[in-house]
Amino acid sequence: MKILVTRFSALGDVAMTVPVLQAVATQNDDVELTVLSKPFCAPIFASLPPNVRFEGVDVSRAYRGVSGLRRLVRDCSVADYDAVADLHDVLRTKYMRFYAMLHGVRVAAIDKDRAGRAALVRQKDKCRVQQKTSFEKYADVFRRLGLTVDLSQVVLPVPAVANADSASLAAGLAQSAAPAGSASLAAGLAQSATPAEPSLPAIGVAPFAAHDGKIYPLELMREVVRRLAEGGRCDIYLFGGGQKEREVLEEWEAEMPRVRSVAGRLGGLDKELELMSTLRLMLSMDSANMHLPSLVGTPVISIWGATHPLAGFLGWRQSEANALQVDLPCRPCSIFGNKPCLRGDYACLRQIAPEQIVAKVNDALAH
Secondary structure (H helix, E strand, O other): OEEEEEOOOOHHHHHOOHHHHHHHHHHOOOOEEEEEEOHHHHHHHOOOOOOEEEEEOOOOOOOOHHHHHHHHHHHOOHHHOOEEEEOOOOHHHHHHHHHHHHOOOEEEEOOOOHHHHHHHHOOOOOOOOOOOOHHHHHHHHHHOOOOOOOHHHOOOOOOOOOOOOHHHHHHHHHHHHOOOOOOHHHHHHHHOOOOOOOOOOEEEEEOOOOOHHHOOOHHHHHHHHHHHHHHOOOEEEEOOOOHHHHHHHHHHHHHOOOEEEOOOOOOOHHHHHHHHHOOOEEEEEOOHHHHHHHHOOOOEEEEOOOOOHHHOOOOOOOOHHHEEOOOOOOOOOOOOOOOOOOOOOOHHHHOOOHHHHHHHHHHHHOO
C-alpha cells in the first residue's frame, strides 16, 4: 500500500510525526510511505525504516497560487498513490485530498478538534481537559485508512553517537562546518574538555520559541544559565536559530564559563540532532527544541507560559513532571502562544523563578 503523507508547517509539528511514522512503517506489512514536508526537515526522518521516503517540497516558492497547487499535485504524482494521509489539514493539503479523491485515491485527514481547543483556552467557563495528543491524532489518520498503529510499541532508533563525549563531538562538528581557517568554536569546545578541566555532564538550553507567549524572559533565562554555569556541575550548549538569536547566545557565551553557543555553527539540523543525543538533558520552551531531543531519547525540562501540556503538544514520551508552569486562572490563553497577553505582563512566565528552574535542572543531573 503506497501512502502519501503530508505535513508542512512548523518544525515541531513535523517532528511529532516521526514516532507515528515509525509505528506505521514497522507494524504494517507492504506499506510504503512518502512524506512531503519542507526540505529543511529531512534530517528528522533519516533514522526511519527504509519503507519511509522523504520528499522535500518548497511550497513557499514553487507552488504558489491555484496554478501552483495544480502543479504540486502533478509533480507529486498524487493520483499514483493508494491513499493520502493528511496530517495538516490546511488549504494546500485539502486541495491535494480533493484531487486524490477525484482520481479514486482513499484519503484521511487529521481531526484537530477545534471545539475542544477553544474550550481549553476560553476565559469564561474554561474547560481544563486533557486533549488528545498530536501523536494520537496523527495515528488516528492512519487507523482510518485501516492500518495498525500502536504507539506504545514504538522504539525509535538511538543515534550511534548517543554515548559520545558532548564536547569532543561538538568540537568535531563545529570544525567540519567551519570555513577554512576558522576553528575558534572547535578550539573552545575542545578546551572545555581538557584534562585540566574535566568534562562534565552536558545540557542544552534553547531559550527561544516562535511566539512571545512561549518565551521565558531572556533576562531571567540569562540568570538561569549564569547560575548553572557558575555552579560548575555541567557544560552548557546554547541552541537557537536566526541571526538575532545567535547574537544573544554569543553574548552569553562570552560572559560565562563552560557555556558554548552552537547556534548556526554545527552545519545543519542533522548535526544538532547528533549533539542533542549526547546531552544529559535539554532545557527548552514549548518549541521545536522540545521535540527534537525527544526524538533522540534526551529528557527535556520544558517551560510553559501561555500554552499548556493539556493541549496535547508535550514532547514524545516526556514527563509532565518536567513541565515547569504556574497555575493561573487565565492559563492557557492560547494553543500556539501567538495571542497578546490578556494581563499585559506575561505573569505565566515571569512567576517561574530562575532558582526554581536551576533546582529542577540540578535535581535531574543528580539522578
